[in-house]
């Protein structure tokens with residue numbers, strides 16, 4: 001297959017230099033107008049800006065666009081649902097068939113038997129939901145002292161109340177005054193530290209929250225054997241295990257869930273992003289039989305929690321169609337094949353003088369820029385990113401040290417080669433400039 005032709009070859013970052021009322025997320029608004037890109041359309045792994053410039057979308061938006069852009073079927077699923085009934089509140093005893101079907105479909109993919117599915121509009125809401133469920137769970141069981149939530153260093157769990165409070169990225173917690181209490185961050189890969197903590201304070205610990213692969217912190221796969229040992233410790237000390245699969249859920253590591261990939265069965269899984277490939281905002285909280293029991297048996301009464309858009313029918317319709325296409329078009333298998341090719345094709349990136357390390361797992365990579373360059377040029381990762389844009393690759397700076405690679409699962413080998421070639425050119429250009 002031939003690659004689509006670029007519509008224009010030069011990216012002049014000044015083209016979008018105008019102020020606007022839009023306050024960008026995670027951005028320094030004094031600088032955004034200098035480099036802003038305004039995007040307009042997408043097809044497969046390619047996106048185009050309003051000036052007609054083309055980019056290979058190497059991050060699938062913010063990790064979510066598993067299917068790739070421009071899928072008519074998803075637009076049609078949304079339109080069809082909107083024409084019937086856009087959505088209806090799922091508070092109390094109401095819902096739609098579409099919402100019921102999405103929950104059933106998601107439960108059928110879960111690594112836990114008889115999963116219950118609570119619906120939200122995204123990852124942060126899913127994390128807050130999971131945190132509230134685990135605290136309520138122990139409260140209802142007559143153990144209100146078990147309320148500490150343990151998370152890992154450099155973990156990202158979204159930016160709502162609980163997610164901000166348990167953030168392992170310290171900068172994401174700073175400056176907000178007192179956050180939610182009874183949280184504890186442990187070193188990311190140390191099961192010894194976890195065991196010590198559980199042995200001392202297990203009676204106060206409600207749950208351990210962890211991403212199967214730490215994502216936004218820089219793409220750090222776990223050390224070998226980490227997850228089965230964490231699962232064992234959680235069982236031994238009666239701590240609920242919550243896998244935050246907002247990035248790894250729905251196929252990123254080749255299995256439907258990262259927990260299945262690592263051979264573990266958590267008590268709760270949070271998900272979002274790829275469940276709709278990002279075409280609609282939707283989040284899920286999967287709860288095993290143990291966790292749902294007090295709430296499903298009547299013991300716990302009403303869980304006074306939920307969002308206006310919990311179970312939004314149009315988002316669910318898009319999720320259903322997305323998951324169906326993933327199955328019929330073998331999208332997970334294709335992602336796994338792309339992941340295998342990626343490891344090999346990334347060898348020249350690994351060897352580049354500007355690169356310290358390339359970490360990969362499934363169809364995820366973190367390309368870490370060498371420390372020397374980062375010391376000499378504080379915004380060197382942005383320099384590479386801007387250079388990559390000129391070379392038709394859209395990438396993302398993770399915490400000033402690494403570049404994110406998390407493309408659509410349908411990326412071809414030719415597109416992977418395009419990415420590597422253009423990243424090498426971009427790294428060369430920045431290396432020459434700072435030499």
Ligand code: PLP
Pocket residue numbers: 062121122123124125127156157158159211215216244245246247272273
């Ligand atoms: N948890 C993880 C592991 C994430 O990567 C993210 C977002 O990237 C979130 C939670 C928050 O999700 P959202 O941005 O949809 O609120």
